[in-house]
Amino acid sequence: MAYDPAVLDHIFWQALTGPHACYASGSGAARRYVEGFSPIIAFADPTQPDFDGLREVCKAGEHFYCDSWQGPAPEGWQIEVESSMFRMVWAGECPDTDAAPQAIPLTAEHAPQAMALAQLCKPGPFGLRTIELGEYWGIFEDGQLIAMAGERLRAPGLCEISGVCTHPSAQGRGLAPALIRKVLRQQMLRGDTPFLHVMHDNPAHQLYLRMGFRDYRQTVVRVLARTTAA
Numbered sequence: 001m002a003y004d005p006a007v008l009d010h011i012f013w014q015a016l017t018g019p020h021a022c023y024a025s026g027s028g029a030a031r032r033y034v035e036g037f038s039p040i041i042a043f044a045d046p047t048q049p050d051f052d053g054l055r056e057v058c059k060a061g062e063h064f065y066c067d068s069w070q071g072p073a074p075e076g077w078q079i080e081v082e083s084s085m086f087r088m089v090w091a092g093e094c095p096d097t098d099a100a101p102q103a104i105p106l107t108a109e110h111a112p113q114a115m116a117l118a119q120l121c122k123p124g125p126f127g128l129r130t131i132e133l134g135e136y137w138g139i140f141e142d143g144q145l146i147a148m149a150g151e152r153l154r155a156p157g158l159c160e161i162s163g164v165c166t167h168p169s170a171q172g173r174g175l176a177p178a179l180i181r182k183v184l185r186q187q188m189l190r191g192d193t194p195f196l197h198v199m200h201d202n203p204a205h206q207l208y209l210r211m212g213f214r215d216y217r218q219t220v221v222r223v224l225a226r227t228t229a230a
Helices: 005-009 011-017 108-121 175-190 204-211
Strands: 030-033 040-043 063-067 077-090 137-141 144-155 158-166 193-199 213-226
Touching: 005 011, 011 030, 011 040, 011 144, 077 204, 108 137, 108 144, 108 158, 137 175, 144 175, 158 175, 175 193, 175 204, 193 204, 193 213, 204 213
Parallel strands: 040 063, 158 193
Antiparallel strands: 030 040, 063 213, 077 193, 077 213, 137 144, 144 158
């Protein structure tokens, strides 16, 4: 499966101006997912961030994740968290079988449960409508969503695995790896290369390496807040 490394290097911008342009707002060299989706912003050139392109589409009090951008925050913005994450690419074979046949597709009716699980597990930027960005799968017990994983960023030849969560009461049962294998199998059967993001200090990084992902690059990630209105 082939993909362009230049696309993967700027995957947030590529997604927001490509397959997910219909879920994006902003102008010039800046885009964001519209409210309700994952709170992410991206710039065409992170070394020259076009915050003017976000002026009309970001409200005071909103918080966003931003990849790769460094430097001081402009007036009207505040950096709240600065860390780093690994971008990892699948380097293994396509699984022969569905590792989580008990999982069901998540739809709009499941969005509140998916959001609640994400708020509990904190897998990264997640919104009530994030499950609309790709195929999301969940495992339920007694009507409760206890584990999920799905797809977020897309670009030609690439599809991200995201929103990986397991309720604390169900951890240690291998549900997350099974869901990841389910999702990546579907992606590979479509001809896409799976990839994912994980914070540098997240123990799941070692799990992903053991599963068959490899580190592609480590990048700065920031959480920033819009402090003044347009």
